Amino acid sequence: MSANPIHKVCAVRVENLDDLANGFALALQQLPTLLPSTLPPQVVIKPNLCDITAWETGVTTDPHWLAILARELRAIRPDVRIRVVESDAISAYKSHRSCDETFDRLGYLTAANEAGVELVNLSRCDAIEILLDGIPQPVRIPQLLLEEFYFISIANLKLHVYTRMTGILKNTIGLLTDAEISSLHSHLSILISRLFRLCSPDLCIIDGRVGLEGNGPIMGRPLRMDTILVGNDALAVDAAACRLMGISANEVAHLRQTARDAARNVRAFEIVGDFRPHPFAVDAARIHPAIQAKFANRRVHQRTELFSNRWIDRAFRFREDPVGFAKSAFSKFTGSRRER
């Protein structure tokens, strides 16, 4: 664990809401290695657009980021293709929400036009279902992830009633193309950890000019924090966001899981700049008992499901190819005995 480098996270005060560009420029001055000297032909930006709510509430990402990032990226590579991605979702009111509508109503269409970047609804893109270790069902990801790109994730500084906080790591859930992902909720921490390996952001920005305390990620109360956090490592930036909000990163299951899987210490990061923590008020959340049970019993649920799936899979493999199955089982058995 000690071999891992200490990741730096830059904290910048942005007291005027309209002063975002200067804030980001200051971050680049304080940590000049934030952006690379060369870029691949394609850059993908993933904002947090979890609801149709204005960015001033702290719920969604400010569309002004597009122009700011486009300018910086084009300074490195003028012909870079910049794509802003998001997928459809099931809204807090349990209705299907098209990402195209979200882009339109949150001002992303205009911002993208002005910045000369593309908006991509991942739910309408070519997808591929893949198997991820520890997730009992296939996960549908866009084929875009098989291509080469520089990945920027922009999240908000928010509490989350189920997962304690949401940030860069949880933002990657939006890369899944399916709107309905409730069946994956009981495996959320492992899923987030796997997505971190699958598509780890190269530049992580948490826009905390306006934070969200209470019942986040949507129903909370806006709170001016006047801070943006920028770094190159998602785990470090999320852990810094936890510290900024006055919660322990170890309380956040998906941060714990990701750190464990990556053999990292969730506290091993260094903050550069003006960092002024302020504890966020946590409401006694009224969570539906079924949802509470699902999250509380995550491990039990996951183990039983994995167990049954494994035996169903074996039965089908046996039916398709009994000889091959027997050979494979025998070689596994003899292999494990030899290891012993």
Add this chain to the structure above:
Amino acid sequence: MSDRLRLGVVGGGAVLERYHIPAINAVPEVVRSIVIDVDAERAKRVAGRYAFPHSSSHLADLLRYADLAVVLVPNGQHAPVSCELLAQGVHVLCEKPMARSVPECLAMIESARRGNAHLAIGHNRRFQQHMKLAKQLFSKGLIGEIINIQAEEGSTSDWPRSAAYFDPAISGGGALLDVGIHSIDLIRWFAGEFDQLEYQGNGTEKAVESDARLNFSLANGAKGTVVASRTRNLAQKITLTGSEGFLEVGLWWPSVRIRCTKGKAFHNFHRLDAAVPRRPPADVSFVDQLRNIVSAIRGEDEVLVNGREGMAAVDIVSRAYHGGASQPATLPNFSEAER
């Protein structure tokens, strides 16, 4: 005549019961009409079991009762049966291989042209979900320029075989024509036309080969090998290696593995295993194959594996059997009318 196409089958053997009946069940655009088999008893039994109102041992009866025929007879009968039906205007879905030789294929194409009928060849694997996915991934250039292709398919006991399979006069070929032609068709579909061929097989004048190996180069410069066997259990997969990764596609299992050296997802993962539905109610490829020709007849779609495509695969096998020296077959002038 109702909107539904009347469907007849020629040949009431195992392939009908195992693959085509579930497909017919899943395509409501066709209505079962007649089963033709040289064995009248078997035709009657199969027709009764699967609710075909008519049965016969005479091909001519099919002309009265069907608009579309699925031809499931031994290889040597593919051309004579299909030609007779096509020339009379009956659309044909003929099992692979299209025929034993290129002249037979040409005759089928010409009959389709004369009868103004659609001809589709049963290279069903192009319709498999994972093959479509693999084709899509390959076409995007994710693995770079194709360099090498390795295909292996073979088993000691995969299919109940009649004597027709082993007689060169009836079957026209052995492991390469029967088993390897799937890989040949897929390689053409994925990566383009074959160029140089070098064949090794253990066939004789009296018996078809049970093991075959075809070394080839493609017109785009890629090289590769197709290994087909009736005596050995092989890997049952095609591996396409490109300048920037590889794509591995299962021939018997719906598996797709991919690695793209530059891809974002591969910074931490050596490769990704795609998940493809494993337990559909019927083999979707046979369903989609039948739907494809039905859509073509209705003018809504093109036949995916038409006579020209079927003939190209047969041509490669024929050239391999004859030393690989001859030039690829070309269609005569009627090509524009061929569907």
